[in-house]
Amino acid sequence: MSVFDTFTKQHDYLICVDSDGCVMDTMNCKHFYCFGPCMVDEWGLDAWRGEILARWNTINLFSTTRGINRFKGLAAALGEIDGKYKKITGIDALVHWAETAPALSNDALAKAIDSAEDADARLVLQKALSWSKAVNAAIVALDESLKVPYDGAKEGLAAAHLFADVAMVSSANRDAVEEEWGKFGLLEHTDIVLAQDVGSKAACIKAMLGFGYDPDKVLMIGDAPGDCAAAEQNGVHYYPILVGHEKTSWAEAVTTAYAKLQDGTYAPYGAQKKQAFLQNLGG
Secondary structure (H helix, E strand, O other): OOHHHHOOOOOOEEEEEOOEOOOEOOHHHHHHHHHHHHHHHHOOOHHHHHHHHHHHHHHHOOOOOOOOOHHHHHHHHHHHHHHHOOOOOOHHHHHHHHHHOOOOOHHHHHHHHHHOOOHHHHHHHHHHHHHHHHHHHHHHHOOHHHOOEOOOHHHHHHHHHOOEEEEEEOOOOHHHHHHHHHHOOHHHHOOEEEOOOOOOHHHHHHHHHOOOOOHHHEEEEEOOHHHHHHHHHOOOEEEEOOOOOHHHHHHHHHHHHHHHHHHOOHHHHHHHHHHHHHHHOOO
């Protein structure tokens, strides 16, 4: 049964919301303590640990590629490492898979491994899967004090739920985000959870539009360019949670953005918010 089979449209409006770095203040710690270090360990890169981790964080957190899918981020980082530090066997196969696969998840990667005919390709894909599983385990093991919502995020979800259906749209691991949102009562203000296992954010928004929402009454809230792109690909509005200004961003969503969405004046406001968003990321 698909997750969409249990969803029922209840409002004319739809608010799609990312999780890590948007609702949950977990993005930095997951990259600092899980994603980057697990890559260093999997590929034996400890001799250059400091430089490589700094570059990982730039790619995934502090640039216009913030929030990139984990496998795309891995391919980008290993591609640079292959040219600067250490030969990465099969790197071209990993880059190709990350760029062309219809789904980027552990299950999709396992299927790619089974169908790989080249030994180097199979090796790099196996290592990528091993890395991804290690990341998931490391995230589960993170100190619980590190995994909390941003101030104002729960209130922002609750305010949205008063007039709209709310969908979590995340590229993170389903078990992790459901555990995090459940712990803090965020699922009470959420009607459907669309995580990494469902498909890309753009595909998830497209599927939700299939329930009959007018795109002009749909808002994607996120903190990364990929969230903005997913919204634009589907012709829906985008509202950014600015890195370093999360509390004020959520407050403005409640006081301003939701009202403009409902009175049909969101487009010019959204254009201003996008410009501020890109400037905040240095783009």
